[in-house]
Amino acid sequence: MDAVTAPASVEELLDRVLDVSGDLPKRLKQCADYLAANPDRVAVSTVAEMAEGAGVQPSAFMRFCQVLGFSGYSQMQRLFRDTYAQNWPDYATRLEKLRESGAGSPSALLAEFIEAGRLSLENLAKTIDPRALDTAIKTLSEANMVHIVGLRRAFSVASYLAYAFEKMDVPTMLHNGVGKLDSRHAIRSGDAMIAITFAPYTPETVELADAARRAGAKVVAITDSLASPLRPVTPLLLTVQEADFGNFRSLSATLSLAVALVVAVGTEIRGPRK
Amino acid sequence: MDAVTAPASVEELLDRVLDVSGDLPKRLKQCADYLAANPDRVAVSTVAEMAEGAGVQPSAFMRFCQVLGFSGYSQMQRLFRDTYAQNWPDYATRLEKLRESGAGSPSALLAEFIEAGRLSLENLAKTIDPRALDTAIKTLSEANMVHIVGLRRAFSVASYLAYAFEKMDVPTMLHNGVGKLDSRHAIRSGDAMIAITFAPYTPETVELADAARRAGAKVVAITDSLASPLRPVTPLLLTVQEADFGNFRSLSATLSLAVALVVAVGTEIRGPRK
DNA sequence: GCCGCAGTGGAATTTTTATTCCAAACCCGT
DNA sequence: ACGGGTTTGGAATAAAAATTCCACTGCGGC
Incomplete structure (x- = not known):
């Protein structure tokens, strides 16, 4: 076992996940994929929930955490919870910020299209x-x-x-x-x-x-x-x-x-x- | 004691907090203030942490949750966690349920897809x-x-x-x-x-x-x-x-x-x- | 085809966290 | 200052979650 040290940030963690996901046993790979696809869930889910989502046993998910260098799930979760506290305004303010972040910026543009999409969907629900x-x-x-x-x-x-x-x-x-x-x-x-x-x-x-x-x-x-x-x-x-x-x-x-x-x-x- | 019923959404909850915070005992008011100021922490914190943040005992925070109509802290937390995770839990089961219930009218189906689209858009705004x-x-x-x-x-x-x-x-x-x-x-x-x-x-x-x-x-x-x-x-x-x-x-x-x-x-x- | 070993599932154990309970403190009106 | 009810702190208990452990499975090398 290579005594790796625990990642210090979510980005670093996700990098490492992608690194190792190639040569990992089947179940552990499932964990890696699920984590990469749903990184935002870690902060609010239990091991059991994550394991179920990945389609594995809780113990398998535990092993996965340890492979990444954490002492266990709790330590990994703490990382996500800590970073979460900083950035999460709700959807409305986030969209507003995107839009304000520069009149012609790509992000602002995307915000407009997202809004247009949302309006269209709501309208469809009303008029169908x-x-x-x-x-x-x-x-x-x-x-x-x-x-x-x-x-x-x-x-x-x-x-x-x-x-x-x-x-x-x-x-x-x-x-x-x-x-x-x-x-x-x-x-x-x-x-x-x-x-x-x-x-x-x-x-x-x-x-x-x-x-x-x-x-x-x-x-x-x-x-x-x-x-x-x-x-x-x-x-x-x-x-x-x-x-x-x-x-x-x-x-x-x-x-x-x-x-x-x-x-x-x-x-x-x-x-x-x- | 007025047998209040648990709020069904975060907005509703915050409304109620502001409502009642006027006539509340000292410690419970501290809880109310802290919650109003840091609603986003609930999803990722334990009662102990919230209580410490509010400067009260965990048991005080428990009582506060119950005053709001919840059975306890866990129930309140679930509300925040679900909101955060955007409850896009597996739609597959919902589709199944829809089909089984016989209520699988095309309009209901369309409503589901509209909802899925809306969630996707909101999520894109947050994660881009x-x-x-x-x-x-x-x-x-x-x-x-x-x-x-x-x-x-x-x-x-x-x-x-x-x-x-x-x-x-x-x-x-x-x-x-x-x-x-x-x-x-x-x-x-x-x-x-x-x-x-x-x-x-x-x-x-x-x-x-x-x-x-x-x-x-x-x-x-x-x-x-x-x-x-x-x-x-x-x-x-x-x-x-x-x-x-x-x-x-x-x-x-x-x-x-x-x-x-x-x-x-x-x-x-x-x-x-x- | 057998051996050995990494990989796996699930139960047992430990730790953490939520929740309850009750005695003591406090407040308020008298 | 006293008595009633309410509020509070903290310890005790219950519940839930994390973590470990171990027997079993299946795969690859000999």
Whole structure:
């Protein structure tokens, strides 16, 4: 055993964790990973809680502390508790400080986007129409296949939907407009499509959604206004308003809606909750 | 004795402290004052420590807790600890509970994801390291070209970055792993790369990031833990912890970070010459 | 296939911490 | 100054948490 000396600061500790995590037994590595991912929990958790979080026995976590050079968990925890006392204003003041820390500084900018995201989420919670959501989920879960289209700024939403649907084993096709022509012929009656577009609306997305309608597929629209050009294509509109800051939409709310949609459809298909 | 009920939140508790502190015995008033002045210490201190800070006996502090409506110090402390840990405890069980209770209506599901997103954003505000952010922005704005790689769940982040950079006229290349082999030879010395991956980490992303490093490009990592496999590739880690709900990461915080990054780099490039 | 040893889980033990209890001190009105 | 109730300090007890210990497991070398 190499008689290492206890780290003197949280930073030093985390450095050491990363150092040693390579050559550590399985359980101890689990501890290292969990600690690296949740350093803030140490101050307020017991060994038992940390051990459970890491998926190991308390005794294993104890050994882990000792490998790091501490006499035990308590000593390590003291380190976290001491540093905690200094810096923790609550979220509101922290955000304020970030914002004040310099008008054009990156941190201030980030604070704005975080705030924009938060507003969008709150607004979504207020404005979502549960009936439209229900109908959308029913429509999608009855489809043979789900087509997804969203271009430009909406493409990241589309790609996330595709990823999540795949993970839930729902047959999905992501239309990415690379080979423009052929993709629309893959849409058949009995399928469904999710079309995503925000102002200024991308014509290709609207066109493809209309083609889907003509092919006999149901269309679910995710858009930002009831006056969206997707309105004539489908009555099934899920509207999301995002706060934007300097021409950049936050997408937080849209993605939350997207993931909720996917999970609901996934569970509906595999375990109908009627 | 008025049989008061325990406060349900830290705010409520502090309100009550101010309420009652007027007509309280001397020692108990000392407790009230100390608590009002140092509310953040409760989470990480023992009764003995709090009592010493307030200049009273532990038993006096106990009585004080009970006057507030708690069963004892532990119950009060739990309130503070839970608030600190942001109760993003495992959403997996909550999802399970939701599903079992049959109350798994889509709207309820959406509410959960909205909540997860909100927590992620707040946490990002608290934990972001402004220095790392500054360095990342400097690195990216000095690059000839910005390469972006992120696969699977991180792909939507990558595609959003690509979209936003393009909109800001920053030369960008999105590596999407379609034509696996050739894309890495486009990376040259003087370029920079943004690599995004979350647990369980996608090996291809790590590999490509490493290839970029070997080619002489600087790498900025967006990941979820300091123990990320990108750690050996670059010291420049931006860590974002997302609350996940039933295996689905919210991405709200990650996207906010992404857009802040892009805008900061964009303005830096065309902005004020030093 | 057997031996040896690092690694592991879980129970036993020790230490720390919370909580209760009660006798003494204190305050206030008379 | 006296008596009643309230408040206080500190010791005693109970609960919870940390830490150690040891038997067992599984893996790698011979």
